[in-house]
Amino acid sequence: MLNLIKNELIKIFKRKNIYILFAIAILVMISFNLYEKYRNVDEDIKTQYEKAYTQDNLYLENYEILTNKEKYEDIVERIELEKYAIENNIKYNILVNTESKNTQLPIDARILLMRVFNNFDIIIVFIIIYLTSTIISEEFSSGTIKNLLIKPHKRISILSSKIITSTLVTLITVIIIAIFQYILGGLLFGFDSYNLEAIRYNHITQQIDTMSLSNYMILMFFSKIPMYLILTIVSLLLGTITSNMAINILFSLGLYLISSEGILLNNISKYLFIYNWDISKYLFGGMSGIGVIQPILISSFTALFIIITLIYIFKNKDIVNE
């Protein structure tokens, strides 16, 4: 098994494309950070919070008659955080999930790190889906899977090595993006802000929660990982079924976009795994305070179901002419 994993890693890390992909990701991150660094800001933070607080309260009072409404809980969160910032004379931006309206609050490295998964989710998702496609769809479409399947390994061992490699690659991608943002943010905005607390509004307790930035990032990491891992195994399953890298990438990306934009989300579809795999949305009482148990259970059962299906199909697939 170790040799199989070693082979998979050789195959991935000897690809030029992976380095081009990461280089593009880094360029995008640098551009985004530079934009945040050099955009216009208003240094009178307290006045901005006060104005935003007044405006958001008015917005909430007239919520029922508004068209193109934001999510109610986002507005509530903003109001509470703005109130907290005013009361505690906070001199920095503390809004993570949403922005105060008509403000030009300065950004710091801490906020950018806290928002790293929101800002660069699509990049992480694309890299993961692409790499996972090469691990399986490309092997089928190019025919190299034949060579692998006539070696002295059980099919389950071969598949396990691919699942383990995909998981490793997913984890490494997420960690690299987060570390890079940490370094880039620190270099552009200063590392001092990393000593500040992470502040979030808890919709369940209706109170402000504070924690160290490192604890917050660990929490975010573990709450985003289920989505990335489920996307990984969905991609492996699609790759095994279709043997077509393009279809695999498009379909997997499509699933992610439907989920992130809440397309087709209603009272029935809300139990689908794509609306439950991003546990971070359920933290701090998000998603109407459902809590994290439901999404964790749905995600776990989904992952198990997909893995069982993947094993069955891979073990029984006839290798015919592609």
Add this chain to the structure above:
Amino acid sequence: MEILKCDNLKKQVKGKIIVENISFSIDKGDVVGLIGPNGAGKTTIIKLILGLIKITEGKVSIKGYDIEKDFIKAIEKVGAIVETPDLYMYLSGYDNLKITANNYKNITKERINEVIKLVGLENRIKDKVSTYSLGMRQRLGIAEAIINSPELLILDEPTNGLDVDGIIEIRNLITKLSKQGIAILISSHNLTEIDNLCNRIIAIKNGKIITDDKIERFKSFSSEDTYILELNHIDNLEQIMQDYKFEKIEGNKIRVYITKVEISKVMQKLIENNYQVYSVQEEKLTTEQAFRKKVGENKID
């Protein structure tokens, strides 16, 4: 010693029978040619042997191990190229071999270098496979197939895309391997190659074996032999030869379909009718001619 045994193999897909009643065995040192027209089922048989597709009925044993029940033990001494050598194009030849070697125990660097030298790729082994010619990829595929010192080697069109020198090299390599006692199964459309390499032929048509025979017996298959007679002239031959099947070929030569016993009668009749017989030659069929006779007019391409 029997290396491979196929017992009544059948493959059916959605009600359609692809191959059936496939039974044969291959012993150590055999070089067996698997021939048949396109779509006959040759590649299906190879894939059934290697476990790439599920067996509907029947059994495959390699060195006594069932390919379905004891896959690892059955396959560990098998090397194969199926359809085309499937290589990682973005990796070097050496990396491709290294990845293959990692799938087996105890394949040393020395063994990798040995197979590189055997297939003549020393000068290009560090280059990406995408820069290789078709012949070089074929050679690398063969290197991958023999790296584990297999006891059974299965080659699907091994000389495909090779130039004359390449074909000769591969032919010599296969001959050398067979002398080492490796059992070799070659599927090929190039019946000249089969002629040169194999000591046995299995001919497939419409998913069934129609012949499994030593190559010499395959080529002289019928109860009738063929003789080429050169005469002084071939005028009015139809009346004299009405009891025999014959055809005119080039010049004053005819091909006569008769047994050895009848040849003297034919010659006597011709001489009595004032023909002069300059020469009599038994015509040996090539594998291709024998194949066409057995399989019928299906095109071999």
